[in-house]
Amino acid sequence: GDSVTQMEGPVTLSEEAFLTINCTYTATGYPSLFWYVQYPGEGLQLLLKATKADDKGSNKGFEATYRKETTSFHLEKGSVQVSDSAVYFCALSDTQGTGFQKLVFGTGTRLLVSP
Amino acid sequence: GAGVSQTPSNKVTEKGKYVELRCDPISGHTALYWYRQSLGQGPEFLIYFQGTGAADDSGLPNDRFFAVRPEGSVSTLKIQRTERGDSAVYLCASSSGLPPYEQYFGPGTRLTVT
Numbered sequence: 001g002d003s004v005t006q007m008e009g010p011v012t013l014s015e016e017a018f019l020t021i022n023c024t025y026t027a028t029g030y031p032s033l034f035w036y037v038q039y040p041g042e043g044l045q046l047l048l049k050a051t052k053a054d055d056k057g058s059n060k061g062f063e064a065t066y067r068k069e070t071t072s073f074h075l076e077k078g079s080v081q082v083s084d085s086a087v088y089f090c091a092l093s094d095t096q097g098t099g100f101q102k103l104v105f106g107t108g109t110r111l112l113v114s115p
Numbered sequence: 116g117a118g119v120s121q122t123p124s125n126k127v128t129e130k131g132k133y134v135e136l137r138c139d140p141i142s143g144h145t146a147l148y149w150y151r152q153s154l155g156q157g158p159e160f161l162i163y164f165q166g167t168g169a170a171d172d173s174g175l176p177n178d179r180f181f182a183v184r185p186e187g188s189v190s191t192l193k194i195q196r197t198e199r200g201d202s203a204v205y206l207c208a209s210s211s212g213l214p215p216y217e218q219y220f221g222p223g224t225r226l227t228v229t
Contacts, residue, residue, distance in 0.1 A: 004157070036220075043119070044158070044206065044220040089157050099146060099212045100170060105157030 002027045006090045006106035013080055013113050021075040021109045023064075023090035031092040033057075033066050033073040034103070038087045047075075047088070080113045087111070117141070119221035121207050127227045128197055136192040136224045140209030147190050148218060149182055150206040158206050164190060165212065197228045 007022040025031065035047040035057070048057035053068035062077045073090060087108045093101040120139045128134050140147050145166055150158035160174040164184045172182070179197075184190040194201055204225050208218040 043222045044208075046217055049215075091157070099165065099210075099216055100163055101210070101216050101218060102160050102163065102171065102174075103148075103150075103158070103218065104160070107155065107157050 002031065002092060002094055002104045004090050004092055004104055004106035006088075006109050009087075009108075009110040011109060011111045013111070015082055015113055015115050016079045017113075019075070019077040019080045019084075019111065021088055021090075021111070023073045023075065023106060025071050025073065025090075025092050027071075027092055027094050029094045030068075031094040032101070033064070034091040034093070035062070035064055035073070035075050036089040036091060036105075038089065038108075040086070044089065080111070082113045082115055085111055085113045119207055119209050119219055121205075121221040121224050123224060124222065125225045125227075127229060129229055130197060130199060132197050134194050134197055134226065136194075136205050136226070138190045138192070138207030138209075138221060140188065140190070140207070141211075141219055142188075143211065144209035144219075145187065145212035146210040146216075146218075147184060148208040148210070149190070149192050150208065152204040152206055152223070154203070161192070194226075197226075199228045202226055202228045 032051045034049045037047045048059040050057040050066035056065045090106040091103045147164040149161040152158040163171040167187045179195045182192045204223040206223045207221045
């Protein structure tokens, strides 16, 4: 079945450092790919998404590019802030084009940013 | 506007008891999802409603789990004869059912079975 693998955390960075969180996927079709973020004490929020190969999703300074050849969707940010400290989940949905999005999540990566 | 709400936020129950978890979706959202997040894991899909009907319940782990959405709005996840392995955070999400089909998640109900 479909699956998502992301790097284990925690990832510990100093403010203004460069961030990469790796994510690879296995899917039989052509899934849509997502990054969700969970801030302390809050619910999951969609951070960005990409629906087809070579698409780049971006939001709040974060970016991820859908790489079909390497089945990857790595999350990057050029300069992290303390407020970016959260748990980040990579996810896919292989029901593109329908109203039903059965999300398959990775295990999450905790990011800790210190001042 | 109001987001997805879930009650209770925490529930502690004894093994073998019955529990109900409630989800209030965003008003007007026709699609509703339940996920389960065990400690250290990502959320796992349980069931999807489109309107009042369960369009996909392939993620329900066994017949102790059941969910309803009788009026196409509020949904209740019901767990019979709870087991310690049911301890997890149960997440609800709703979607408008229109592109881009984004799911909006509630804060979750943390269930602990002792």
